[in-house]
Amino acid sequence: MTRTPDQLIDFDALLTEEERMIRDTVRGFCDERLRPHVADWFEAHDIPDDLGPAFGEIGVLGMHLEGYGCAGTSAVAYGLACLELEAVDSGLRSFVSVQGSLAMYAIHRWGSEEQRNHWLPEMAAGRAIGCFGLTEPDFGSNPAGMRTTARRDGGDWVLDGAKTWITNGSRADVAVVWARVDEGYAGFLVERGTPGFTTHDIGRKMSLRASITSELVLEGVRVPDSARLPGATSLRGPLSCLNEARFGITFGALGAARDCIEQTLDYVAAREVFDKPLAAYQLTQAKLADMVLELDKGLLLALQLGRMKDAGRLPHQAISLGKLNSTREALAIARTCRTLLGASGITTEYSPIRHANNLESVLTYEGTAEMHQLIIGQELTGEAAFR
Template identity: 60%
Template sequence: MSKPAAAPIHPLVLMQVESRLTEEQKAIQTVVRDFAAKELKPNIATWYEDGQLPARELAKALGGIGVLGMHLKNYGCAGTDAMSYGLACLELEAVDSGLRSLVSVQGSLAMFAIYKFGSEAQKQEWLPKMAKGEAIGCFGLTEADHGSNPSGMATFAKKDGSDWIINGSKMWITNGSVADVAIIWAQTDEGIRGFCVPTKTAGIVINPIKHKLSLRASITSELVFNDMRVPDSYRLPEATSLRAPLLCLAEARYGIIFGTVGAARDCFEVSLAYATTREQFDGPISKHQLTQAKFADMATKITTSMLLAYHLADLKDAEKIQPEQISMGKFHNVNAALEIARSARSILGGAGITSEYSIFRHMSNLETVLTYEGTHEIHMLVLGQALTGIAAFR
């Protein structure tokens, strides 16, 4: 007589990785998880299939639970620690990468740029509204011909008296079509500078990017500037080189490190639930050795990714984190999540390609996450430079 099956153990419980969280951190994670279960999960498949996102309504709802710019202090921001912000990203991306992107671009790119490099007047004007979700921001750095090498950007801001005249364009800009304010990076005669520009400014045209096969529940746009005249008061006074936008990108990449663990966790949970009910050869497919081998591999990858994310959160809260450490986190965790999504999809067979299950959507999204905010190859070369002292990409 065979023994009854033991109760399954979640991979994060198996190694007790969540035992290090404080009660406050757990409470924040629970708030975001409950919000996601009630407001996001029931709608995400439709938003994705339709290629639409009610971004303004979602921004206000997300502002209502305090996750927009939550790791910033004052100006209406929650002022949480880095760990709590990471856990919020995890729960949002467990639903969809596009939802985490909305929050990440708002808080870690647009708001952080104003918070770190803006004038006091710019902070007072924009940050409280953005924290509430009453205003949405976007971040204009990438160009069609300058992605991995932003130092080569062609967008140019020319000084004209007390104003600046900006010409150029930006591509693949999340939140662009719904943004109230755009952080725009441009070459000048003195080097790269940043500008905080209301999107109603004359001379800016915003074109939605359609026909995406990934991140469909995310608004992506092209920004075009034709002799756009802005006053010097729009310039971010503390942004005086390319280092400024790169620091903003480091903030956003940190959220990806946690977020992708959420996508991986959801793929694991969905495939495990399927495998325990799907029967082949006189029993659930979860009893077969090859299927269990896939779960063991997925569980190990989730656990190691989570531990890496926790360690980086500790470094960030201690203000000791370095760019190459963030690169390793994104390099490892995105790749691990994508491998988990592919393995989980294989367990579902044909059912895995339908929108009834979240796995293929995660897999498609992660293909984009692999190459945005620093491609997989660029992060590999950042690590190579740190390990050898030689910059292979310069």
């Protein structure tokens, strides 16, 4: 009997040898270094300080970027790495995604050569951690409304404002902070310890507990002009970074779904109800069939988007298609798997309830499901329905 959720579509046959090798390397690292501990990290609402260097050792931080100590892999290989990381926990994939696709990508794409040389090799190795300060307490889906400002004062800039829901915030050595300026919008590199710059962790989360989420507060924070990202002069700067992160989520959320299905397959084969395995019941098999169908469709969509990205022809509307589908279907799969696990499904001994809690956040961040529906709708109709 087929027990691998993607075996029916022979997914491995669609990958190159290098892509499979990278995928297997990340999977082995996850099984050895992350999976045995992730339930405890989730319970403790914390992650180890040495995760950055550990991720740096296997080359997943900024792995899809070229030069400066980055691996320069294909987009598909990066997506597969995200899938394996999120199969362990969305919070761990978020750590890698924020580091590489948001903070490092912002510096790589919009920074100066001096900024790239200073930060990217250290960040690729995990010796320096970054975060990405865009979302504000009153402005999430509408970043154009941000209230954080930066004003010129001689040769410096002075930043005032607050950012919230910032992954890696209190662990970051450098924050990429986006602010309003007279000319529009700009990004700044704010280092830990800069006077007036403080962070506060957000507690009592029921989701992404194996992840650090913080508020950034900037009160008269003075940085030199050399800390400004010279290439970013509009919202195109941060939005381009979000597209990079959304692409990784398209693959990543499917990893959480796959892990839920794999654990559920093992459970229903062993669990006996009325003197026969739970797997032998029609309703069980119907649920499993529907979940594998959605997972496999999502994998094929994600792979196609990855091939388009590697070919340099992936529009941001297609990324919205992938992010919306993967997160929505993964969350539905996690919830359904929980039902098949019965009472066992509400403990962290099994992963579906943890994945379901995490995916509630993944459905929302980097663009809510509703915003992605409107992005796709605008592309289909030519009408903007955001307001």
